[in-house]
Amino acid sequence: MAKMQVFGHKNPDTDTVASALAAADLLAQQGLATEAVAQGKPNQETAYALDYFDLQPLPVIDRASSDEVVLVDHNEAAQSVDNLADVTVYGIYDHHKFSFQNATPLYITAKPWGSVATILYYEYQQQQLTIPAKIAGMLASGLISDTLLLKSPTTTDYDRQALPALAKMAGIDDIEAYGLAMLKAGTDLSNRSIEDLLEGDAKSFTMGGHEFRIGQVNTVDIDDVLTRKDELEAGMKAAGYEDFLLIITDILHSNSKGLYLGDAPETVAAAFGQQLTDGIINLPGVVSRKKQVVPPLEKAF
Numbered sequence: 020m021a022k023m024q025v026f027g028h029k030n031p032d033t034d035t036v037a038s039a040l041a042a043a044d045l046l047a048q049q050g051l052a053t054e055a056v057a058q059g060k061p062n063q064e065t066a067y068a069l070d071y072f073d074l075q076p077l078p079v080i081d082r083a084s085s086d087e088v089v090l091v092d093h094n095e096a097a098q099s100v101d102n103l104a105d106v107t108v109y110g111i112y113d114h115h116k117f118s119f120q121n122a123t124p125l126y127i128t129a130k131p132w133g134s135v136a137t138i139l140y141y142e143y144q145q146q147q148l149t150i151p152a153k154i155a156g157m158l159a160s161g162l163i164s165d166t167l168l169l170k171s172p173t174t175t176d177y178d179r180q181a182l183p184a185l186a187k188m189a190g191i192d193d194i195e196a197y198g199l200a201m202l203k204a205g206t207d208l209s210n211r212s213i214e215d216l217l218e219g220d221a222k223s224f225t226m227g228g229h230e231f232r233i234g235q236v237n238t239v240d241i242d243d244v245l246t247r248k249d250e251l252e253a254g255m256k257a258a259g260y261e262d263f264l265l266i267i268t269d270i271l272h273s274n275s276k277g278l279y280l281g282d283a284p285e286t287v288a289a290a291f292g293q294q295l296t297d298g299i300i301n302l303p304g305v306v307s308r309k310k311q312v313v314p315p316l317e318k319a320f
Contacts, residue, residue, distance in 0.1 A: 021085040022054040023109060026077075026100070027135075028093035029058045030220055033065040033201075036077060037161030038091035038135040041154050042112055045139060046089065048148045053089070056080045058100065062219055064205025064237075068160035071201075072153045072189070092135045094119040097223050112138055115309065133171065133178040136161035140181040156189030163198040164205075170273055173307050202270050206238045213247065213254040217265060224313060227320030229283065232260040235308050237270045245299070248278065252298065255280040262287075264316075268306050275302040277312075283320070290319035 025043040027035030036057055043055035057077040061069060069076060082102045087109040094111050095118045096103050110126035111119070114135050130138050136158040143150045150158070162182050166174040169182065186194045208216065221234035238244050244267050255263040255278075262281030269275065277300040279287050288295045291302060305311045 022052045023087045023089060024054050024056050024080070024083050024085045025089040025091060026056045026058060026080065026083075027091045028098040028222070030218060030222075031057045031059050031065070031077075032062065032092075032161075032220055033068055033157075033164035033205075034134045034136055034161035035092040036061060036065050036069070037154075037157035038112060038139055039077060040074075041136065041139040041143075041150070041158055042089055042091050044151065044154055045142055045146070045148065046110075049146065054078075054085075062205060063207060063211075064164060064201055065160075067201050067204035068157060071160075071197075072156040074153055074157065094129075112142070114138060130177070132175045133169075133173045134162045134165035136165070136185075137175075137178045137181045140185055141177065150185070150188055152189055155185045156191065159185035159189055159191060159194075160201060163194075163201060167270055167273070167306055168195065168198040168202065171307050171310075173310050202237065203239065206270065208236065208238060208244060213250045216244070216247075217251065217254050217258065217263070222308075223260075224317075226317050229281075229320055230261040231281075231316065231320075232258065232263045233266065233308055233312060233316075234263070235266040235268060237268050239269065239271050241267050241269050241274075241276050245276070245278070248298075251278055252280055264312070266302070266305070266308060266312055270306075273304060273306050275305040276300065277302055286319050287316070290315040 025039050027039050039055040043053040046053045055077050057079055061076050083100045083106045087107045089109050090111045094113050108121055108125050112135050113129050114132050140158055166178050191197050216236050217234050224231045265278040267276050279298055284295045293300050
């Protein structure tokens with residue numbers, strides 16, 4: 020019988036990969052046969068963390084091969100495996116809003132915290148189980164990634180308490196230095212294709228009848244990314260979504276700009292109380308798609 024597969028959303032980020040590893044281990048320590056997998060190759064930031072802790076990338080899937088699965092860092096079918104409707108969801112660990120329907124009872128652990136890594140840290144504590152050092156390192160990395168070193172508005176006191184504890188387990192002596200090095204590893208955009216910039220961390224949403232694609236890319240130089248504006252817009256057009264918004268985030272100064280292509284520029288501008296100029300909108304203080312981009316857009320649309 021195939022091991023129960025544990026996986027996060029499409030275009031996996033560091034929190035997704037870390038959470039799949041940890042949830043698989045957590046359940047294995049409780050007697051279940053599990054396998055951590057991913058819906059895509061690791062991005063540069065995640066690859067840095069995996070290499071730092073001497074771990075291999077997770078096997079890549081687009082369809083589940085086990086009868087039962089565990090979802091981490093997502094619960095929406097559009098972000099999950101292609102055959103989700105054909106398998107049984109055993110459990111979910113998530114920190115997003117819920118849009119999930121299921122025919123059978125299941126385990127759900129959902130908290131409005133900064134990362135799923137944080138949730139899993141406390142799950143280990145509650146079960147009185149030991150977190151392996153390498154997995155603790157990945158959980159710390161996922162927490163750092165999703166909260167931008169605890170600077171994101173999604174950060175909670177639970178995250179602030181979990182990070183130093185995980186870092187100690189993992190042997191990370193200087194959290195700030197490690198976190199900045201990892202985040203910067205993910206901002207080297209020089210060799211990334213336009214498709215990767217647009218789709219590397221992108222999610223789909225339905226808002227007021229609009230099919231909205233929202234991507235996000237982290238950098239230390241927003242204007243450098245925008246030198247490729249014409250190519251990015253061509254890629255957005257080719258992707259075929261009704262509305263496409265790329266959030267370009269400066270991780271050092273906690274600001275963003277948005278590049279928008281679609282038929283509702285006035286609504287997008289009104290959502291953020293800013294002007295759209297040549298498809299670009301300033302988003303001061305915005306770093307979180309989940310808390311600072313999606314809610315105002317949903318309200319406006």
